[in-house]
Amino acid sequence: MTSILQWMALLACVTCTLWRFPAMRQGRNRGLFWAFAMVSVSVALSIPAIYLGVDGLLGGVNLANVILRLSLFAVFFLLASKVAAAYSSPLARRMIRGPVGLAVLAACSAGIWITYFISDLHGSSAGLWGFSDQPSVQAYAWFGRLYPAYAALCLVQPTWRAAFSRRPLLDRVAAMSMCAGFIMAVAATLVQMSPWEEGGELLELLSFGAILLVAAGLAMVWVSFIKRPAVL
């Protein structure tokens, strides 16, 4: 079940990236293309089959996991500032791109590197499941979750508001889908931070479900963009 969801999420992300490619070539919303390219990388790296291969090339010290985490941070930063601007929420945009948002991002990135270096991570292990008994690895995972959850939390309110606004139905469904995705992303972090041992399956379900919902929401926005009235 989980692995089907993972491959589906990867497929969705790669499709979105390819779909964005012509727009990127024309110079429209390049940030979105890169966000999707990086989200594809992140999703690919969280699939064990791909992770083990890539990490083997990087020396088998789980550097691939750091790449995954940092590219996820970049994705959330880019996407969150776009979504905040798209739904006209100056507050959310300030919380992402303002001093507070940048400080959270910097702290989480620093936390990732520090905990990575003080952990003993020899031998590739997807999701670092093989090292989860080390406290520093737990802190590492915690940092890796913190920023995405923070960014997602900032976006719940603007997308929720848009979902129940007077916008056209397609735009509202898109906003609703994104809102659900962001709520799931926050929920995933809460599950991970909880002491609940059996959370693994649920965690992955929430994470990849979140990615799928946000990607679906963005795809719907593009459909509404393609169908926009010619005069605009």
Place this chain on the structure above:
Amino acid sequence: MTVPAKAFQQWLDGVAGTTSHAAVCRAAGIKRSTLAQQLVRGRVSVATVAAVSRSLQRPVVDSLSAFAKFKDLSAGVRTPTPAELLSQVCDTDLLTEILNRSRTADTGLEAALLELSPAPHRTSVRTWLDAVGPADLRQQVAREAGIAPQNLSAQISANRLSAELAIASARIAGVGLANGLVATGFLTPSEAGWQPGARSAALHQTPDSTLVALAAERLEALSRTLRRIEADTAAAQKLWENLG
């Protein structure tokens, strides 16, 4: 919005005799499959009744009155009040009349009688409801019809009102029952028993002060609508700019 299929069949047998459904549909300009579907579902839309009735040169109001739901419709036809007539004059014609009058006052030359654009205009439902009703007409209509006030508001904003609601509104407001159907564009003014040129005459007889106050009201409503449309467009634009 619909009448029972059984009642429709009976009515059709009465007015069209043995004419086949295909011929009836062809004459009325409705798709055969549409009628077939409505008959299968057991509910025939009032628009179908009106189209068939027009193709047979029968008064639409009388045809509708053959159905239990609308049985008092033809008895309830009454001449529209001046306010109702004015409500069915579009904003541009109102303003043109004001301009013509002021030009006449300035130059002393009598302007040619204004040729009104055909009813209904773009906000005809709202202006009609405002013209006939007490202040709480909408609430009364919603309560009477058992629908949520938001649903009624949504219909009015879209310049739509189902036949049942239009008739119910007219009944509550105590005006001719068919008049609301003119505002929704379901009936032409003459089909509802309005005299030809009645709107034009009412406009002509309206004193300047009333006309200007009415135009001010219309412009106020128009500005509210435009503001809302502009805000919606800006929101959509913003979304596409950032995520499109």
